[in-house]
Amino acid sequence: MGYRIAPEVRQDMDRIATILCRLEAIYGRPVWQPRMRPIEELVHCILSQHTSDVNSFRAFEALRRAYPDWEAVLQAPEEELARVIRSGGLARQKARRIQAVLRRIRDERPDWKLEAILESLSDEEARAYLMRLPGIGPKCAAIVLCFALGRALLPVDTHVFRVSWRLGLIERRLGPDRAHDVLQDLVPRDLVYRFHVALIRHGRSLCRAQRPRCPECPLRDLCAYGRGESGTGEGARETSSDSQC
Numbered sequence: 492m493g494y495r496i497a498p499e500v501r502q503d504m505d506r507i508a509t510i511l512c513r514l515e516a517i518y519g520r521p522v523w524q525p526r527m528r529p530i531e532e533l534v535h536c537i538l539s540q541h542t543s544d545v546n547s548f549r550a551f552e553a554l555r556r557a558y559p560d561w562e563a564v565l566q567a568p569e570e571e572l573a574r575v576i577r578s579g580g581l582a583r584q585k586a587r588r589i590q591a592v593l594r595r596i597r598d599e600r601p602d603w604k605l606e607a608i609l610e611s612l613s614d615e616e617a618r619a620y621l622m623r624l625p626g627i628g629p630k631c632a633a634i635v636l637c638f639a640l641g642r643a644l645l646p647v648d649t650h651v652f653r654v655s656w657r658l659g660l661i662e663r664r665l666g667p668d669r670a671h672d673v674l675q676d677l678v679p680r681d682l683v684y685r686f687h688v689a690l691i692r693h694g695r696s697l698c699r700a701q702r703p704r705c706p707e708c709p710l711r712d713l714c715a716y717g718r719g720e721s722g723t724g725e726g727a728r729e730t731s732s733d734s735q736c
């Protein structure tokens with residue numbers, strides 16, 4: 492039996508399609524391809540907590556160079572592992588967390604194939620499974636499922652969160668963790684990866700945390716925050732859907 496989409500939901504979905512179309516016109520359209528295996532994404536995601544991409548990838552490379560396999564990472568003395576990954580910051584805490592997660596996975600799959608566990612589960616079940624691992628929240632779970640397996644789970648990082656609340660797609664007071672559920676319901680499944688990448692690019696380029704460059708932004712007419720920032724009324728026209736988008 493068919494179902495009808497409520498008009499306000501349809502409006503949000505149209506708005507998201509328009510936002511995406513305009514952002515991809517300046518940043519390009521990304522093509523999904525697996526970046527790493529799920530277990531690698533998971534470990535990298537722990538290393539990325541509270542630090543920059545540069546530092547987390549440096550720590551991840553150091554870890555991969557120092558140990559021949561995941562069993563060796565698991566068996567390493569915690570202090571030694573912390574020394575290896577120190578460029579990622581909070582090294583003792585992250586070493587402990589990585590080993591706790593690896594232990595859980597090894598107990599379930601001695602062959603370390605996290606993908607075999609996840610592929611047998613639905614999106615929601617896979618997300619819940621990952622979030623039961625020590626120290627894994629909704630962002631890491633979505634990163635593993637979206638980046639490594641191409642599942643339609645939306646990671647909400649600091650850029651996605653900031654651009655989304657400035658555009659009025661979510662309320663700022665939700666915070667990034669709860670924003671996952673709201674944006675997940677809002678963004679059409681087939682646009683999830685592209686939406687994630689486009690908002691990150693926009694957050695790094697024009698919609699920066701400090702002094703967003705609103706006068707140059709192609710979304711200004713859709714963005715109350717951007718119109719308020721200018722104080723000139725420029726660009727404050729009615730929201731419209733684009734003929735080319």
Ligand code: SF4
Binds near residue numbers: 657658705709717
């Ligand atoms: S108008 Fe400004 S605040 Fe709004 S999305 Fe663009 S850069 Fe960000």
